[in-house]
Amino acid sequence: MTTSLLKVLLIAFGGPSSSGKTTAAKALQTILPKSLLVHLDDFYLPSDLIPYDEEVKEQNWDVPEAIDFNKFKTYIDGLRTGKGLNIQIDSLEGDTPLKLDLKGQLKFKTLLNQYPTLFNHDEETIFVLVDGFMLYHDPKITELFDIRFFFHAPYETLKYRREHRHGYNTDVGVWVDPPGYFDRLVWPGYVKTHKYLFINEDVDQELTDYAKETLQLQEFKNDDSLSLEDMVQWSLQTIITKLS
Ligand SMILES: Nc1ncnc2c1ncn2[C@@H]1O[C@H](COP(=O)(O)OP(=O)(O)O)[C@@H](O)[C@H]1O
Ligand SMILES: [Mg+2]
Structure with a gap:
């Protein structure tokens, strides 16, 4: 009996x-x-340990210190070796119902079928999709990742989408943003931690060569002019190119 080779591809x-x-x-x-x-959101610290922003006088869920990165890294390392693949994480991620109709799915399955190596059972590929x-x-x-998708959109678009969300599940209930939360914590938290990836440290400008070439971030500007199908098409194509 031959055992199939397991290949784990980690996609961020x-x-x-x-x-x-x-x-x-x-x-x-x-x-x-x-x-x-x-989902990285499943690695949040317990809610009573989420940092408190003294200036804004709110808990701040949008800083790296709110996440247990040691636990996350250990989990990802386990997936990489294949050993952790059957360890189930209880997920709190309940929102975002998927809006991809059957016709859309069929179209993409047809696209994938052109790449039979993906279905090669002598070397089985497991795709680990990490959202964070x-x-x-x-x-x-x-x-930690083999492929690094960087989704972003302009401030106004992100603010509108965030402020129209119903809330987030946490270990103790549902978190609903207090008024002004996006402007006071979410957006500044993103800018502070990600500006180093952009020219002139300005998140409205293009990514630096360091971000594109050294970190190999694959950028997708997901404003409202693009559809879910566009996003999926681009992501799949990028994965296929990487594997080919
Ligand atoms: N291209 C798009 N056009 C319109 N709405 C979008 C688009 N992409 C995402 N959305 C919507 O934005 C909201 C946030 O998307 P989501 O995938 O939950 O974001 P994230 O996980 O990055 O926080 C959802 O309601 C989603 O349907
Ligand atoms: Mg999300």
Whole structure:
């Protein structure tokens, strides 16, 4: 009897809040032959340990210190070796119902079928899709991944989407943003941790060569002119190019 080789491909879906990370990752999970979805949000510290911002007088869920990165890194390292693949994380991620219709899915499955190596059972590829708002603030975390998607969109778009969300599940209930939360904590938290990736440290400008070439961030500007299908098409194409 021959045992098949297991290849684990770790794909990061990073970027600011409401940039489309979870939507894209969930969509790809329904299309890729064998995949596992991981949400960084499931590695938040217990809510009573989330940092408190003295100036804004709110808990701040939008800083790296709110996440248990040791636990996250250990988990990802376990997936990389294949040993941790059957360790299930209880997920709090309940929002974002997937809006990809059957016709859309069929179209992408047809696209994938042109790449039979993906279904080669002698070398089985498991796609680990990791969705998180803090995957590129620290190169030590960024380097855990083989493919690094960076979703982002202009301030106004992100603010509108975030402020129209119903809330987030936490270990103790549902977190609903207090008024002004996006402007006071979410956006500044993103800018502070991600500006080093942009020319002139300005998140409205282009990515630096360091971000594109050294960190190999694959950028997708997901403003409202693009559809879920565009996002999926681009993500799949990028994965296929990387594997070919
Ligand atoms: N291209 C787009 N056009 C319009 N709405 C979008 C687009 N991409 C994402 N959205 C919407 O924005 C919201 C946030 O998306 P989500 O994937 O949950 O973001 P994230 O996981 O990055 O916080 C969802 O309601 C989603 O449907
Ligand atoms: Mg999300």
